[in-house]
Amino acid sequence: MPKPELLVAFPTPAESPFVVEHVADEFTSVCPVTGQPDFGAVTVRFEPRPAKAGGLCVELKSLKTYLQSFRNEGIYYESVTNRIRDDLARLMDPTWMLVKTDWKVRGGIRSVVRASHGVVPGMWAT
Amino acid sequence: MPKPELLVAFPTPAESPFVVEHVADEFTSVCPVTGQPDFGAVTVRFEPRPAKAGGLCVELKSLKTYLQSFRNEGIYYESVTNRIRDDLARLMDPTWMLVKTDWKVRGGIRSVVRASHGVVPGMWAT
Amino acid sequence: MPKPELLVAFPTPAESPFVVEHVADEFTSVCPVTGQPDFGAVTVRFEPRPAKAGGLCVELKSLKTYLQSFRNEGIYYESVTNRIRDDLARLMDPTWMLVKTDWKVRGGIRSVVRASHGVVPGMWAT
Amino acid sequence: MPKPELLVAFPTPAESPFVVEHVADEFTSVCPVTGQPDFGAVTVRFEPRPAKAGGLCVELKSLKTYLQSFRNEGIYYESVTNRIRDDLARLMDPTWMLVKTDWKVRGGIRSVVRASHGVVPGMWAT
Amino acid sequence: MPKPELLVAFPTPAESPFVVEHVADEFTSVCPVTGQPDFGAVTVRFEPRPAKAGGLCVELKSLKTYLQSFRNEGIYYESVTNRIRDDLARLMDPTWMLVKTDWKVRGGIRSVVRASHGVVPGMWAT
Amino acid sequence: MPKPELLVAFPTPAESPFVVEHVADEFTSVCPVTGQPDFGAVTVRFEPRPAKAGGLCVELKSLKTYLQSFRNEGIYYESVTNRIRDDLARLMDPTWMLVKTDWKVRGGIRSVVRASHGVVPGMWAT
């Protein structure tokens, strides 16, 4: 079961704007219909608020553990993506954030789902 | 014969905006002039309406079956692309949608056709 | 000698906007100065007018034959590109069109020439 | 139904040894169990016998038509590969031949099957 | 727990030699020391015995299910590889077989393990 | 310890605008928590002010030496990036600047951090 309580944040080290991107190529969950495992890559991209506004960054190891908590969860692609977006937005309340999940081929079709929080600038949205 | 009645949709799981992309690398239909098989990849990219507005997503397995229904259909590149766009727009009525078909070489020329529904943001249009 | 009379168009099958791209990797003409053969790839990208506005698409086989008519023509890169743009614009009168020619190395330099018709949207211009 | 009678051969044009390779990236057949379409690439590699020994080469267009005759055939990967090897060996009786089929992902697994005729030299066998 | 009893074989369809290769890019097991998930790709390559010698091929869907049975198993890279080799050799008794596992980066190091059965020809061993 | 005093600048050679980009693929520092070495690539991209406005460019060899001064420093990804941005902004006071750090996989996750100075045009920000 996804465990958002595993997520830990630390204060952003800067007042100037910056963009962080984490790509986890080793994500796996389970298809809620067939019970078969799904495999994908998860990209999290965000701009933390400035330090003086209490900006936060997700801690890398806690992100890893949180993503592992989906391992035996039966859940759809679209829900995985929106769920991670919600959990991380609640943790960090960033200026903007994009969560992208990129799934391996199923039935000859590969899928990509992107969920956003705030106004993601165009060059960061794809 | 293309069978839009095979398509099934499910309610979008989120109020926040998100973008879904499905790529089927194994599409085949038949050239209406020569009777020779055509091969290509079909990309479907869309933003469902929010849940509260009745937003819908196409179900992956039904998309696969629908695309297979073109297998023995004699139909031009441009018509395939516009047909899929029409059938999916009718099913989901998304905020915007892009359908792209990417065809294998014929007579030394490879072709790509893109049809859109609604206003596709620039970074999603290519 | 380039033969625009070989080009054939057919009515566009849709009212909604769509974009067509044809890439011919097997183009050859002759350098007018040295008499040596030139080799390149020709990309034609356009948005036909809507069907109700009499929109037209170039027929694929006629495009192939037209491009072959440059085979023994002595002509500069820049002129090839503008010539194809002119002939296809006359045939189809599209909403916009980009013709790109991508040439093999000559004297350690490879060249790309792009000619446009109408207002080509930024994401389609390169 | 696979139609070996579509295959045509022509006399090899040389006494010296040479190796021919044809790669068809657009092969499709049907899974005999699920009825789902399979997609793959077929490679045919062979050394014809010398002209004075009655060496033959498969004609390219007839090869295309023959491969298309599997389009609606329910048949396993292993049988497709051995069947093509048998039909072409019967047609050409080459010094050696390798038939390789390279299949798209099914259930997260992609497969390659290779069948040989005569003694395929090591550098040609993979 | 790895379940070799999930594996199913079918009789090879040919007397002539042929080589089968299955690549599963979606393998996961668990590190027995840290409890962290490991991710890798598993390649199985073999030459079945001739039909008249009772040659067998592993059935694709059963292979998928068998590989999934490692999902929550705590097991080392070297043991995974040798275990799969042993289970498949017992099932099919092929002329030769190579099992290769290709693991994602751990501590800045990526690893590949190959285990063989019988005499694997040089061009198939890497 | 990072040594900004190693950085040297030289006057920009032009009044017209231009953009400079340096990519150091061989950056290493140390994780402040685990004491393990981190490895990454550092990209510095900037537009110097015009010569008449006292524009400056960082000298290449001094940039190399400065980046090497992080070799045994225990410091987080986000801090490395912001620190380099601050040190170079202080040295050159460019019209705009982007500093990007691209880190190798840790715990199955690879990260990219980008810090900016001034208003970075969209096409330079990624």
Added chain:
Amino acid sequence: MPKPELLVAFPTPAESPFVVEHVADEFTSVCPVTGQPDFGAVTVRFEPRPAKAGGLCVELKSLKTYLQSFRNEGIYYESVTNRIRDDLARLMDPTWMLVKTDWKVRGGIRSVVRASHGVVPGMWAT
């Protein structure tokens, strides 16, 4: 010594806008400090003025010879780039032009310098 007098222009063949790009992968000059040779690629991209406005294009062979005149010149990256921009802008007076130089690794750092003339549209500036 760079010899702009080697450059030759010819009248542009069109009234409609078009973009020309030349890429010379074989550029070499000499570092003014160490006397060591530098190697790089030079890209010249421009939109000539319309024919009726006296638009000009640089002739390809003269560009090659001009670039070769830097071979034994001791000159910095930034100066090479601005110098070529100045010489070509003087020759052609284009609507806009971008000159990009892309240099091989020195001291573990690879550099790219871009100098512009006029207002380079965003999609052409990188």
Added chain:
Amino acid sequence: MPKPELLVAFPTPAESPFVVEHVADEFTSVCPVTGQPDFGAVTVRFEPRPAKAGGLCVELKSLKTYLQSFRNEGIYYESVTNRIRDDLARLMDPTWMLVKTDWKVRGGIRSVVRASHGVVPGMWAT
């Protein structure tokens, strides 16, 4: 018409063995059946005899001109390959030689033909 009389050779500069490879990516001839142009790449690889044995190498510019003489020739893939092998073997009488032609897709099939002279070592034959 292929003109072997265009070919020129020069004496090999060495007694020790060496291997020369020329790859012409810009080859074109004409299909004798359809009259359509064919496009391909021609690789010539050989070991000249030692200088004291009168070893010869084909001169590069003459090779270019010779290959251009196929431009309007109606000729099959297999014949092109064997013809070039014969003409070059006659010119140079090398210790061994391989001629490879690599053709663009026709009817969904791409072909490669290799003709050899003398005993081509295994690592040079593919």
Added chain:
Amino acid sequence: MPKPELLVAFPTPAESPFVVEHVADEFTSVCPVTGQPDFGAVTVRFEPRPAKAGGLCVELKSLKTYLQSFRNEGIYYESVTNRIRDDLARLMDPTWMLVKTDWKVRGGIRSVVRASHGVVPGMWAT
């Protein structure tokens, strides 16, 4: 200082032959002449002796720590390679082993050094 005492081995889990390969892309040491850091990738490939012959495999984490002990060591490419080969051969006494180091560009030249122990089969030696 390289610390072979950090290396730990564990008993090989199989009697049948198998090959292990570890690739560490994050190796760094110091040039003994200039004091500048060197960066490279280290590949270790070996066949452990059978279990009954006391075969051993290097433990992955200890290999990581051992390779890190070169971080501030002034040592030549050739010596690094031979040193690692010697230390690992002493630890494991494998049937055969190859150690390859692949170094980043220095002075426009990139280098690869390979040292072997025992008789490395040809397909494993490069």
Added chain:
Amino acid sequence: MPKPELLVAFPTPAESPFVVEHVADEFTSVCPVTGQPDFGAVTVRFEPRPAKAGGLCVELKSLKTYLQSFRNEGIYYESVTNRIRDDLARLMDPTWMLVKTDWKVRGGIRSVVRASHGVVPGMWAT
């Protein structure tokens, strides 16, 4: 003028066999016929004799300087290759050596020349 006197060797650090490879991607010389610059990559691959047999390795910086001495030399591809082979063989007298030169496109043809010393094992010869 090529200056073999610039080459310096140092004693090999090992009794066990090992293979060294240096790749210089920034080689340039001059065509003796046209006076135009040629550009290429030079690969030097060799096995030094054992230390007890007086084995030697070429020093990297001296190799760089030696290769630079061809910069303004008018010399053919084949002669460059054999000359480097001869100079390095005289310096080091290795067990075996391969010198490969890989040249940029001239007249639509790219060339590769390989010269060997001693008996180069097959897997090292290409």
